Amino acid sequence: MTDAEPAAGFYERIKAYEGQSAAVGGEGRDPVNSPMIRHWCEAMGHLLPVDGSAPPTMLQVWTMAGLSGHGDRSGPYDELLGALDAAGFDAVVATDCEQEYVRPLRPGDRIVFDAVIESVSPRKTTKLGIGHFITTRMDLRSGGEQVGTHRFRILKYAPAPRKAPGKRPRPVVNRDNAGFWNGVSRHELLIQRCTGCGTPRFPWLPGCNSCGGQAWDTVKASGSGTVYSYVVMHHPPFPAFEPPYAVALVELPEGVRMIANVTGVPYDKVRIGMPVELEFAVVDDELTLPVFRVREGV
Amino acid sequence: MSLRRPDALGGRAAIVGIGATSFSKDSGRSELTLAVQAVRAALDDAGLSPVDVDGLVSFTMDTSPEIAVAQATGIGELSFFSRVHYGGGAACATIQQAALAVTTGVAEVVVCYRAFNERSGRRFGSGVQHREPSAEGAALGWVLPFGLLTPASWVAMAARRYLHTYGLSPDAFGPVAVADRRHAATNPAAYFYRKPITLADHAASRWIAEPLRLLDCCQETDGGQALVVTSLERAHDLRRRPAVITAAAQGAGRAQEQMTSFYRDDLTGLPEMGVVARQLWRTSGLGPGDVDTAVLYDHFTPFVLMQLEEFGFCGRGEAADFAADGGLEIGGRLPVNTHGGQLGEAYLHGMNGIAEAVRQVRGTSVNQVPDASRVLVTAGTGVPTSGLLLGRAQ
Numbered sequence: 001m002t003d004a005e006p007a008a009g010f011y012e013r014i015k016a017y018e019g020q021s022a023a024v025g026g027e028g029r030d031p032v033n034s035p036m037i038r039h040w041c042e043a044m045g046h047l048l049p050v051d052g053s054a055p056p057t058m059l060q061v062w063t064m065a066g067l068s069g070h071g072d073r074s075g076p077y078d079e080l081l082g083a084l085d086a087a088g089f090d091a092v093v094a095t096d097c098e099q100e101y102v103r104p105l106r107p108g109d110r111i112v113f114d115a116v117i118e119s120v121s122p123r124k125t126t127k128l129g130i131g132h133f134i135t136t137r138m139d140l141r142s143g144g145e146q147v148g149t150h151r152f153r154i155l156k157y158a159p160a161p162r163k164a165p166g167k168r169p170r171p172v173v174n175r176d177n178a179g180f181w182n183g184v185s186r187h188e189l190l191i192q193r194c195t196g197c198g199t200p201r202f203p204w205l206p207g208c209n210s211c212g213g214q215a216w217d218t219v220k221a222s223g224s225g226t227v228y229s230y231v232v233m234h235h236p237p238f239p240a241f242e243p244p245y246a247v248a249l250v251e252l253p254e255g256v257r258m259i260a261n262v263t264g265v266p267y268d269k270v271r272i273g274m275p276v277e278l279e280f281a282v283v284d285d286e287l288t289l290p291v292f293r294v295r296e297g298v
Numbered sequence: 299m300s301l302r303r304p305d306a307l308g309g310r311a312a313i314v315g316i317g318a319t320s321f322s323k324d325s326g327r328s329e330l331t332l333a334v335q336a337v338r339a340a341l342d343d344a345g346l347s348p349v350d351v352d353g354l355v356s357f358t359m360d361t362s363p364e365i366a367v368a369q370a371t372g373i374g375e376l377s378f379f380s381r382v383h384y385g386g387g388a389a390c391a392t393i394q395q396a397a398l399a400v401t402t403g404v405a406e407v408v409v410c411y412r413a414f415n416e417r418s419g420r421r422f423g424s425g426v427q428h429r430e431p432s433a434e435g436a437a438l439g440w441v442l443p444f445g446l447l448t449p450a451s452w453v454a455m456a457a458r459r460y461l462h463t464y465g466l467s468p469d470a471f472g473p474v475a476v477a478d479r480r481h482a483a484t485n486p487a488a489y490f491y492r493k494p495i496t497l498a499d500h501a502a503s504r505w506i507a508e509p510l511r512l513l514d515c516c517q518e519t520d521g522g523q524a525l526v527v528t529s530l531e532r533a534h535d536l537r538r539r540p541a542v543i544t545a546a547a548q549g550a551g552r553a554q555e556q557m558t559s560f561y562r563d564d565l566t567g568l569p570e571m572g573v574v575a576r577q578l579w580r581t582s583g584l585g586p587g588d589v590d591t592a593v594l595y596d597h598f599t600p601f602v603l604m605q606l607e608e609f610g611f612c613g614r615g616e617a618a619d620f621a622a623d624g625g626l627e628i629g630g631r632l633p634v635n636t637h638g639g640q641l642g643e644a645y646l647h648g649m650n651g652i653a654e655a656v657r658q659v660r661g662t663s664v665n666q667v668p669d670a671s672r673v674l675v676t677a678g679t680g681v682p683t684s685g686l687l688l689g690r691a692q
Binding site for chain 1: 429445447454455462508552560
């Protein structure tokens with residue numbers, strides 16, 4: 001974010017715009033009128049008010065400049081945006097607005113307005129990037145009386161660079177489990193089996209949890225399995241994964257369970273009891289993983 | 299400790315002092331400073347001074363070694379120092395270690411402590427993406443490449459199976475969160491003081507690791523908590539009503555893993571907590587009906603339900619009904635986590651829950667259960683764990 005690392009005193013400089021005007025002597029392009037109220041209500045699916053007044057939430061309709069742009073903007077507001085642009089905060093997003101309605105607006109009301117730069121936030125770090133929030137407050141009047149207030153907030157920010165997709169976490173391979181991962185690289189799923197008592201075991205360990213036997217061989221999994229449980233991951237995000245995604249605990253007929261991803265269905269369609277079939281996913285040059293595809297017809 | 303017989307530890311030691319820092323999201327202090335401040339506060343509470351201390355116990359995960367804490371508090375020579383492993387599962391076991399030391403004369407006054415900047419520093423909830431190829435690292439290596447990377451996700455796998463087995467929806471976890479937050483709402487020390495939630499709030503909170511929602515997950519905290527343990531004899535000469543260690547136990551299950559015990563049993567219980575429960579009941583001669591209130595480890599709500607079943611407060615699959623309709627709240631079937639728990643008060647790896655159990659025995663909790671004389675406390679769930687029964691001196 002080097003181009004958004006402004007000089008010392010930058011915040012003091014932009015904060016000085018607080019209280020300065022953002023628009024002066026603005027006039028609505030049209031008076032409040034019935035056709036606009038009707039079009040807006042139809043577009044928004046809003047009931048047409050029976051007394052012919054404008055729905056209060058239309059407030060901004062009567063002040064917007066239209067396609068021609070922001071002719072009513074004041075010098076200070078443009079200067080503030082220009083200063084932020086120059087400091088590298090050259091992207092903008094509207095974040096929220098708050099409105100107050102003093103009285104109903106009726107056809108024929110002519111709206112005039114002024115706007116003030118109400119606040120400029122300190123530097124904030126957001127998911128979009130680092131920037132400053134700017135809040136303006138527009139006061140709307142008609143016939144000399146206040147009819148409403150429209151408070152509008154934008155974030156001027158330096159877009160965070162998009163991270164390259166990260167690598168998946170690697171298996172943790174050591175002398176006790178290397179046989180499993182060697183098998184996976186040959187597209188074989190190997191389950192340990194105690195040669196003393198015949199108990200299958202997973203995860204891989206040097207001895208048997210049933211009889212303590214230290215001798216073992218391996219059985220190649222047949223490849224069929226059933227979803228025993230599953231989780232849908234939403235938060236926090238990790239570089240190699242795009243949430244939401246499902247992770248399953250798969251039970252194999254050989255008598256063991258293992259964690260794996262389920263393929264062939266969207267994350268929200270994974271269910272306990274689903275029959276699945278082993279396959280091998282080549283994740284990158286160095287990593288192949290066993291995954292389970294939901295069987296056809298499920 | 300025994301898997302089959304009552305042990306001889308029960309009733310011979312007591313917790314005589316408790317002390318904590320404030321619980322915050324950014325302490326602005328080092329973890330060692332937090333530990334030292336908590337230890338000093340606990341000694342002040344007990345009416346003891348650092349020179350009285352000859353033993354210190356903490357967690358293997360703690361970053362403040364006993365010798366550093368001793369130096370910075372004015373504690374001199376130590377005849378006993380120990381650390382307990384397995385994250386939050388260590389909590390009650392630190393007290394057990396201290397009790398073992400003071401009842402055998404290995405030490406006279408032992409302080410147990412845990413302090414961290416878990417919110418502003420290293421956040422456990424941010425997950426694990428790499429482990430060294432030790433046996434411990436390899437155990438987690440079976441799940442990491444598939445994207446099962448966070449404590450919430452490891453708990454969620456068992457929680458999903460529990461819901462499936464008993465025909466429940468994720469809403470079944472709501473009453474646990476609501477009870478915690480109700481209690482926190484009246485506890486000024488709680489982060490969520492005056493911020494109760496409703497079942498609707500729970501049901502509307504966003505997914506973290508389905509079936510866990512945001513409000514099923516405990517908060518993250520900066521802070522420290524310490525507790526002072528000495529023999530029951532010496533406890534009688536001190537200023538506070540002793541919280542007698544009626545029973546203390548550790549437990550690990552068969553085919554136990556740390557948080558990822560997916561390969562055993564039916565995933566609907568916590569066998570390691572079953573080991574703890576059997577030993578606590580056996581040594582104390584008490585049962586679930588004798589407990590006035592409980593502090594059940596609540597980093598995630600589903601395991602509170604499973605603990606109710608492991609301790610026999612209700613039958614298998616009945617905990618959701620037990621917890622419903624305010625069952626875990628003050629005035630309910632079993633008031634649980636009267637300080638607000640780790641969801642409501644603070645996440646201090648269970649140590650703040652032991653302090654609450656002490657306050658209940660003393661009669662000084664902000665959410666006091668009338669005449670509470672027997673309190674159950676548990677440590678981290680989903681890991682090898684521990685538990686305590688605290689009570690009043692006869």
